[in-house]
Amino acid sequence: MRIALTLLFTTLAFGQTGWSPAHSMKFRGVSDVTPSPDGKHVVWSETWAVIEEEKSEMRTHIFAAGVDGSGRVQLTRGEKSAKGPQWSSDSRWVYFSSDRSGKPNLYRIAIEGGEAEQLTDWKGNGGAFAPSPDGKWLAWIAAEEDKEAEKGKKQKTDWKVVEADPKNQSLWLVPLGGELPAKPQRLTEAKFHVMEFQWSPDSARIAFVQAPEAGLNEAYRSDVSEMEIATKQARVIAGTEFPETEPQYSPDGRYLAFRRGSGKRMGVDAHRVILLTRASGEQRPLAETFDGSPQLLGWTGAGLLYVESRGTKGGLQLLPLDAPPRDVFVPQRGILYAWKPTGTHIGVSLQTPDEPQEAYVMPLTGRPAPVRVSAANTGVARPQLGRTEVIRWKSKDGREIEGLLTYPKGYTAGTRVPLLLNIHGGPSGVFTESFTGAAGIYPIAAFAEKGIAVLRPNPRGSSGYGAAVRQMVVQDWGGLDAQDLLTGVDHLIGMGVANPDKLAVMGWSYGGYMTAWLVTQTTRFKAAAVGAGITNTVSMYGTQDIPKVFEDYFGGTPWELPKVYAKSSPMEFVSRVKTPTLILHGEADPRVPVTQGYEFHRALKRQGVPVEMVVYPRMPHGPNEPKFTQNIAERHLAWAEKWLLQ
Numbered sequence: 001m002r003i004a005l006t007l008l009f010t011t012l013a014f015g016q017t018g019w020s021p022a023h024s025m026k027f028r029g030v031s032d033v034t035p036s037p038d039g040k041h042v043v044w045s046e047t048w049a050v051i052e053e054e055k056s057e058m059r060t061h062i063f064a065a066g067v068d069g070s071g072r073v074q075l076t077r078g079e080k081s082a083k084g085p086q087w088s089s090d091s092r093w094v095y096f097s098s099d100r101s102g103k104p105n106l107y108r109i110a111i112e113g114g115e116a117e118q119l120t121d122w123k124g125n126g127g128a129f130a131p132s133p134d135g136k137w138l139a140w141i142a143a144e145e146d147k148e149a150e151k152g153k154k155q156k157t158d159w160k161v162v163e164a165d166p167k168n169q170s171l172w173l174v175p176l177g178g179e180l181p182a183k184p185q186r187l188t189e190a191k192f193h194v195m196e197f198q199w200s201p202d203s204a205r206i207a208f209v210q211a212p213e214a215g216l217n218e219a220y221r222s223d224v225s226e227m228e229i230a231t232k233q234a235r236v237i238a239g240t241e242f243p244e245t246e247p248q249y250s251p252d253g254r255y256l257a258f259r260r261g262s263g264k265r266m267g268v269d270a271h272r273v274i275l276l277t278r279a280s281g282e283q284r285p286l287a288e289t290f291d292g293s294p295q296l297l298g299w300t301g302a303g304l305l306y307v308e309s310r311g312t313k314g315g316l317q318l319l320p321l322d323a324p325p326r327d328v329f330v331p332q333r334g335i336l337y338a339w340k341p342t343g344t345h346i347g348v349s350l351q352t353p354d355e356p357q358e359a360y361v362m363p364l365t366g367r368p369a370p371v372r373v374s375a376a377n378t379g380v381a382r383p384q385l386g387r388t389e390v391i392r393w394k395s396k397d398g399r400e401i402e403g404l405l406t407y408p409k410g411y412t413a414g415t416r417v418p419l420l421l422n423i424h425g426g427p428s429g430v431f432t433e434s435f436t437g438a439a440g441i442y443p444i445a446a447f448a449e450k451g452i453a454v455l456r457p458n459p460r461g462s463s464g465y466g467a468a469v470r471q472m473v474v475q476d477w478g479g480l481d482a483q484d485l486l487t488g489v490d491h492l493i494g495m496g497v498a499n500p501d502k503l504a505v506m507g508w509s510y511g512g513y514m515t516a517w518l519v520t521q522t523t524r525f526k527a528a529a530v531g532a533g534i535t536n537t538v539s540m541y542g543t544q545d546i547p548k549v550f551e552d553y554f555g556g557t558p559w560e561l562p563k564v565y566a567k568s569s570p571m572e573f574v575s576r577v578k579t580p581t582l583i584l585h586g587e588a589d590p591r592v593p594v595t596q597g598y599e600f601h602r603a604l605k606r607q608g609v610p611v612e613m614v615v616y617p618r619m620p621h622g623p624n625e626p627k628f629t630q631n632i633a634e635r636h637l638a639w640a641e642k643w644l645l646q
Contacts, residue, residue, distance in 0.1 A: 019445035021633035028376040033347025033359040036091040043085040044359040049626035056627035069373040121181040134203040138174040166213040168193040207247035217546045246296040265552035267428040270467035292467040309464035335432040353388035386448025393491035396483040403457035418644040419498035423507030427461035443633040459484030477568040520573035527643035529582040535600040537569040545590040574603040580610035586619030
C-alpha cells in the first residue's frame, strides 16, 4: 500500500504541463502579516504541504522583511512549525509558538535572526498568546497537563462520561524579566473556558471572552470580562443573553469596543459593535455594518478597523464612533484578509482568481496603497487558467443571486461544455474571488484544464449579503436555497455555456447536504459527490457536536418539530436517487459524523445506484493532512471525468 501511494504522488508531482491537484499543492498560504511597532519591519507566516513517503503534514514558518519588501529572510526553520508571530513593544523580538519541544510552548527570536529562545516549558496544551505593551509579560490561553487522563490511557481505565468534565482553557501570565524558561502564573480558574483576550494599553488589565464550557455549542453564551493584573480580580463587563466577543481597547484606554449578537442563533443573526465607556460603564451600539458580521482588528485615530465579506469580495473597512462605516481599501478584484494594526501600518494578504496569495503592508495614514513584501508563490509555475467572472441571475421567486463562473481554459464563446455546480458549506459560507489554482478539495483550475466549467453560487443563506439573507433558510433547508442553485444552472444553459446533458454537483458540509438533497429531488445531474454531508437531519441532531446550530436553523429539536426536520432530510426521499454518487468523509468528524455518509451509502447501494464511499482515518470535518487534501481533489476530478467526459 505504501509503495502504491508513493507511486501515486510521484506520478502526479512530476512532468506536469498544466493544472492538477498535485501542482496546486505547491502553492503556499500566507497569514499573520504583522508590521513592527516602529514601522520598519514586517513578519508573516507561510504554510506549505510536506508530502513524503512517511510524511503528510502542513508546515508553517515565519518570514520577515522591511515594510518596503527589502531584506526578505526566513526567520524560523526546522521540521516543527513556528506559528502566530507577534512583536515585542520595542520591535526587537518576535514571539511565536511551536511544538518543537514535543508540546506547545512559547519562544522568541531576535529580528536580526539567530537561535530562538524557549520562554516556557509547558506539558499541557496552549493556544493564543500576546505580549503586554510594557514588555513584562506574555498572556497565554492554555490548559495544564491532564495527568489523570494520561494515567487512564496507560492503565486502560480511560472511559469517558459524555459531556462531563469539559477541557476548559484558562488565562496564564508568563513573566519575561527573569530566568527562562519561565513558569506561567494562573490568572483564571478552569470553571469557565477562555476564548480570546486583549491587553489594555497600560498593561494593567486584560479583557477576555469567557464561555461556560469549551466547544462551539457553548460559544453563543460568551461574555466579556476584565481582569486587574495586580489583584487578579475579574468582573464581567458585558454579559447579556446574547454572545459578546472580540474586545478591543482604544489606544487611550477610555473605551472598550466589542461585538454583540442581535440574537442567539449561531451563524444566522447579525452582530453589532458596542462601545463601552470604561469610566462610566455606559454602552452604546455603533452603526450597523453591511453584513452584520464584522471581524474587529483594532483601532486607528478615526475609529475601528474591521474586515467583512461583501458579496464575492472582502476588504478593509473603518467604523467611526459617530458615523456610518466606510471603505479603507477594497480591491477591485479579489479578496483581502487583514490582521491587527501595529504602529503606523497594517498587514494584509491579497489574492485574485488569477493571482496567488501574498503578504502586503499598508500605511494607516494617507491613501492606503498595498506594498508586497512576500515572495511565497513567485517561484511556482502558473499555467494558463480558466477565466473567472462574477455572474448574476434571477431565482424562482425573482431574487437576484450572485456567483462565480470559471470557464474552461481557452473557452470559445458559444460552446457548450460540461458544468460542475460546486456548493459551499455553512449554510453561511460564501464563495469569494480567491485564487482558483490554490490547493483545496475542489481543484477549480484542474476542472477548467479538463474542459469543465465550474459555477460557485452564493445562494440565500450565504454570508456577504446581510443578515436578512442568511436568515432566509431558517426552517427552509432544501427550499428556495435549492432553487437558487438550480436556476443558476438554468442561467448557464440559457447563456449557451452549460451542456444540459453533462451536469455534475459537488459540495462539502452544508454543500454536501445540498448535493445529497438535490439528487433526491432531480435526476438532471449525471454525477454527484457528497463531502462530509448531512444526509439524515434527525440522526445528525443527535450525534453532532453543535446541535444548537440545528435548533437555530430548524426552530427546535426533531421531537418538537418532526415535520420540519423530515421535509428537509435527504434520507426521507432517498428512494428517488438515480445519480452516480461519490461519498467522502472523515472518520474522526465530530461536526458531521461519518455515520451520515454510511447511511446514504447503504441506501444507494441497496437500491443499485452507482456509489462509492471513501473514509479518511484521523480526519475531522475537513482534511488536516495534505495527502488527504490531494487525494480528495483527485477523486473529485476523476469522478467528474468518469461521468461527464467519457
